[in-house]
Amino acid sequence: MRSHTGNFTLRTHLAALKGTLAVSTGLALAAMSAPALAGEEVLYEPAPHWVEEIDVAAIERDPANAQVVRDKQVRIESGRLWEYYDFVFHIKSLDEMTRIGTVTAQWLPDKGDLIVHEIAIRRDGETIDVIAAGEEMEVLRREQLLERQILDGSLTATMSVPGLQVGDELRVRYSVTNSDQALGEEVQTQTMLWREPNKLADFGRVVVSWEDGLPVEYRAGPDFQMSEPTLSDGYRRLEVTMPLPEAEEYPIDAPWSYRQPPILQLGTFEDWAEVSSVMAPFYATEGALDGLEDLAAKIEAIRTGKTGELGRAVAALELVQEDIRYLMNGLDGGNYIPQDVAATWAKKYGDCKAKTLILLAILDELGIEAEPVLASIQRAALAESSLPLPGAFDHVLVRAKIEGTHYYLDGTGIGANLDVVGNVPPFLYTLPIRPEGAALEEIVQEIPIVPDVSVEFALDARLGGDLPMPGTITMKLLGAGAAQMNASADKLTDDNKRALGGRFARFAGGEVNVIDMRIEQGADDSEATVVVEALFPSLVQYDGSVGEIEPQLPTGSFQFRPDRSRRKWRDLPVIVPPPRGSIGTYRLTLPETEGEFEIRGERQLDMIVANQRFEREVTLADGELTISERQTSLGGEIVPEDIRAERRKALALARTKLKVIVPDDMPRRWRFAQGGTKNADRSELAGIEDMLARMIEQQPDETDPILRRANFRFVTYDFEGALADVNAALEIEATAKLFQDRAYVHAELRDFESMAADLEDAWLLDPNPDRAIALARTLTLVGRTDDARDLLGQVDGDEEVQRALAYALADIEALEGDGLAGLDRFAELLLDAPNDGSVLNAKCWYMGIWQVEIADAVTTCTRAVENSENTAVALDSRAMIFLRNERLDEALADADAALDLAPDQTETLLLRGLILRAMGRSEAEADIAAALARSPRIREDYRRWGFEL
DSSP states (O other): OOOTTSOOOOOOTHHHHHHHHHTOOHHHHHHTTSOSSOOSSOEEOOOOTTOOOOOGGGSOOOTTOSEEEEEEEEEEETTEEEEEEEEEEEOOSHHHHHHHSEEEEEEOTTTOOEEEEEEEEEETTEEEETTTTTOOOEEEOOOTTGGGTEEOOOEEEEEEOTTOOTTOEEEEEEEEEEOOTTTTTOOEEEEEOOBTTOOSSSEEEEEEEEETTSOOEEEEESSOOOOOOEEETTEEEEEEEESBOOOOOOOTTSOHHHHSOOEEEEEOOOSHHHHHHHHGGGGOOTTTTTTOHHHHHHHHHHHHHSOHHHHHHHHHHHHHHHHSEEOEEOTTTTTTSOOOHHHHHHHTEEOHHHHHHHHHHHHHHTTOOEEEEEEOSSSGGGGGGSOSOGGGOOEEEEEEEETTEEEEEOTTSOOOOTTTTTSOOTTOEEEEOOTTOOOOEEOOOOSOOOOSEEEEEEEEOTTOTTSOEEEEEEEEEETHHHHHHHHHGGGOOHHHHHHHHHHHHGGGOSOOEEEEEEEEEOSSTTEEEEEEEEEEOOSEEEETTEEEEOOOOHHHHOOOOOOOOSGGGTTOOEEOOOSEEEEEEEEEEOOOOSSOOEEESOSEEEEEETTEEEEEEEEEETTEEEEEEEEEEOOSEEOHHHHHHHHHHHHHHHTTOOEEEOOTTOOOGGGGGTTOTTTOOOGGGHHHHHHHHHHHHHSTTOHHHHHHHHHHHHHTTOHHHHHHHHHHHHHHOOOHHHHHHHHHHHHHTTOHHHHHHHHHHHHHHSOOHHHHHHHHHHHHHTTOHHHHHHHHTTOOOSHHHHHHHHHHHHHHHHHTTOHHHHHHHHHHHHHHOTTOHHHHHHHHHHHHHHTSSGGGHHHHHHHHHHHOSOHHHHHHHHHHHHHHTTOHHHHHHHHHHHHHHOTTOHHHHHHHHHHHHHTTOTTHHHHHHHHHHHOTTHHHHHHHTTOOO
C-alpha cells in the first residue's frame, strides 16, 4: 500500500465488481436510490467498536485554546462512508458558553443517518450525561444557502445544552453515515487539515481505516508526506495528527497548487476514467424530450430561425439560461443526480446538472455534437493534483464541438452571445463524462479571444490644456456582464447611476464629475452599452510651460516582477490571469493651434509579454487624437526558465510609453481673465456651466456639486460667481472650511473686511495655527496690526508652524517700521539650517517687498535659488531684489525664467510687467493688466510695498 504521492494501492478482485457497478443500467441505479441507512430522525447509540476513544484527562492543555479535542475518525466500507467526530470544549467565559453551548450537527437524510453517541458535561471530576438525563436534539431543516438558490436537502440537529456553567468541559461525540446513490459502491472523503502556527485544538487528529483489500487511494498535500498505513486485524489504518508542520511560504503569483491548504483525500475510484463513467448514465438523453411538445416547438424555431450550428447552439444555450431559473436541489440524491428533463421543463428551475442535461437533449435534437464535462469553480487549479474523485468538482456544463472547435456552454450563466461564446471559462481543467470513461483535460483557448468589454473615452479638449473636459464614456459589454447590466437598468436610482458612472469614470484617472448615466440594451440582453456623461479633469499635465498628454493605458500600468528571490522559489512557475480581453480607447477633440501636437512613443504596437498581448493603434488627423489599446490575457503559466526573458520584455514594454506633447499655443485658462471678471467673454464655458448646473439640480441639498462649480468659476476668474456659489453652500452647511474658502474669494474681490470676518468665523469654529496666521495676515490688511499681533501670540505648534509664525510677525514689524527686527527672525531660523532653501527664499522676498537691506540681499537670494526645491518662486524673489536695485536686465531674466518654470504664477507676471515698465517697454502694461485680471487682490499688496498700480 503506497500513497498517491508515489505508487498506488494494489487492486483486488473488488475492482472487477466496481467496474461492473460503474456501468450498471438505469434500472439498477434507480434501485440504489433508497439507501438502507437513511433517516430523518436522530439516532442515539454507542460509538462503533472500531472507534479509538481518547483519554481526555491525558491531553496537555493550552490555556489559550477553548477546544481541547478535535478528533475525526473515518471508516471506509464498500458503498458507505462512516465519519465519527469527537469534540471537547473548555468553557472559560460567558461568551464561550454562549458560543459553544448550542450543539449542532448536520447530515443528509437521503444518504445516511446522524447517530449521537454522547453529549456530556465534565465538572469537578464528575460526568453529567445529558442524553441519559432525557435530553434530545431538535431536528431542523435549515437551508443556509437558500439565498444563493441552493436547496441542499440537509437536516440540522441542535441542542442548547442545559445546565452548562463557566469552568465546565463539554464533550460531544456523534457519527454521520453516507451512502451516495450516485456513486454506488464507490466512496470518497476529503478533510481540511491545519498547520502550525495555527492550533485549533490541544489535540487534533484524523484517523481513517478500511478493510484490507478494499482499493483505497489517499493523498495529503502539499508539503506533507504521510506515513504508510498500518495493518492490524485485517484493517488498514492511516493517522494524521495536527497541527502539521508549518509549510514553506510561497509567493502570491505561484500556482495555487503550491499555496493551497492541506487536504486529506481518500477514495475508492481507480482513475479519472472511472469517475467519468460512473457519472455517465445520469446524462443520457435518449427519450428525454418525449411528450414535451412546447419545448419541441421552441427547438424547431431555433432550427429554422438560426443560421449555422454555432448560431443554433447559442440560441439553445440562451433558451436554457433564460427560460429555466437556477435552483440547486440536493434532495433525493440531487447532489450528483440531475432531475430529469421533463421535471426541469415543467418546474422551470434546475441546477447545473439539470440545465446541462436539458441543454444536451436540445443540442442532440438539433444534431449538434456535445457532451457534459465536470469542472471546478472554487478550486479550478487543484483538479490536476487531486485524487480522482467526483468531489474534486463543483460544476458541470456542456462542451459542444462545432467545426472542429470546442465551445463551453454553461446553462447556469447568463448572456449567451454569439461573439464571445468561444471564450473559454476560467476552470482550467475539465473531465468529460462518457460511458467509456475519459481522462482529465486542460481547457485550451482554441479561437481568438473576443473582448467582452470595450471602453471609449470621448473627450472635448478644445477649451485648453488646464480646464475640465466635457466628454462621455461608452462601455460596450457582451455576454454575462451585459446581461447583468441590462437586468439592473430599470432598478437603478439616480444616485445608483451616478455612483456606477463614477466607478467607470475612474478608469480615466483623477476626479470625474458624473452628470448622467444610461444603459442601452443591444439586439438582445447579451449586449449592453453604458454611456456616462461626465466632466473630466484635463488629460494635459504641465511641467512648467511644457504640457503633455499621457493617458492611463494597459501598457503603462503593466508590470511583471515576480519575486523569485529565495532559492526555493527559483523553480516556481508564475500564474497568468485566465484568458480574457479588453479594449480601451481615448478619442480627444483638439483645439486649433499654430503649433503641432507631437506624438512620442510607438504609434503601433503588438507585443506579447508574460502571456499578455498588448496591441496599440494611434492616429492624429482632422483635429482628433485617437489612442486605442487592446490587452488580451492568454492564460497559463510562465515556466521558470522563461521568467528572466519575460522580465526583460516587460521592461521593454514600459519603454513604449506613449506621450503627446501639446503645442506652446495650446489655450490656457487665464485667457478668461483678460479685461477683468465682469467683462471677460465666458461664452466658450457655457457648456461646462450647463453640466455643473445639472449636477446641482440633481443634488439640491448637497454642497459638493455647488462647490465644484464654485471652484471652476474661481479658477476661471469668475470671482463673483464663485462667491454666489459659496454663499449657497454656506446656507446648506456652515463649516469652518467653507468660511475660509469664502474668505479667499472675498480677497480676489478686494473685500478685505469681509475676508477678515470670514476667517474669524472659521477660527472660532475650528481654531488651528494655519487659520490664526491667515486671519492675522488679513487683519494687517485692514489696519488692525495690534489685533493681529495679539492673535499670533496665542499660536503654538511644530517647526513648520513656528516658521509661518515668524514670517507673519516679521511682516507686522515691517509694517510698523521695524524691518530689521523682522530680519532678525529670519536670522534666528537660519541658525540651525543656514542653507534651508525655503527660509532663504522667504528672507529674500521679505527684503525685497519691504526694502530691508536690499543692497545686501542678492547673496541671500542667490543662495535661495541654489537651495530651493521651488526654483520658480526663488527666481521670482530674486527678480524683486534686482528690480529694487535697478538691475533690470537681471531682474527680467529671472522673471522670464520663473515664468518658464511656472507660467501660472500670477505674481511673477505682475513683477515682470513692473520690470518692463521700469525699462520703458511698451508690453509692460499688458502683463500688469493680465496679472491684475487674474488676481485683483495683489494690487493691494503691491501698493503696500510701494509700487504704483
